[in-house]
Amino acid sequence: MSIRVEAITQRNFDDLPGFRLHPYSCKYCVYWESTGDLHDRVERTEAEKMKREWFRKVFSGFGNSGLLLYLDDVVIGYTQFAPARLFPRLKEYAAPISLSNSVFLACLYLPRRELRGRGLGKLLLDSVTKNLKSRNYYTLATLAKKQEESSELGPVGFYLKQGFKVEMQKANYSMMLKEI
């Protein structure tokens, strides 16, 4: 059994998880990259194009902004991160995370439930922080929810375990920060 983490590039973009029907699949999810209800309305092919284009553009300015976790050459984990200003959806959350040297973790996800709870989420998050530290980014921010499962926000409990602190609490979500 071999595990590896790869940066998302145009070459491996097709490996992004396609576990559920559009629009909830990572490859076709443009929730953070859009505003309003566009992510529900956009056609699957167009969504995939938007997603690919986001990674291409962000790569040329910020650099690597996502990782894939492979188990025996099959993708089992996905994560996406970049400075807050590159995620238009954040404007809809009252979250002051445009701190100059912070990066917003938009998604960290293991689609297959049977693979959760085995340390793989932590491994993927550790890969994100290692990657960012090497590029002189020292604060990682995310939005999380108390409920176990949400299509947009990860679980508060997991991030607390990983050393994040609740910076701001709203009725439906918390903004969390970690100095890395």
Ligand SMILES: CC(C)(COP(=O)(O)OP(=O)(O)OC[C@H]1O[C@@H](n2cnc3c(N)ncnc32)[C@H](O)[C@@H]1OP(=O)(O)O)[C@@H](O)C(=O)NCCC(=O)NCCS
């Ligand atoms: C959140 C997620 C990435 C965590 O990955 P994971 O592999 O299941 O978690 P790990 O096994 O690495 O857990 C690491 C630690 O966090 C804890 N943890 C994991 N999930 C937790 C949760 N939901 N609540 C509280 N603690 C949690 C584990 O118990 C473990 O603690 P330990 O170090 O004391 O043993 C994964 O469960 C997932 O993808 N869940 C769905 C998330 C979601 O819906 N996201 C929205 C889309 S972005």
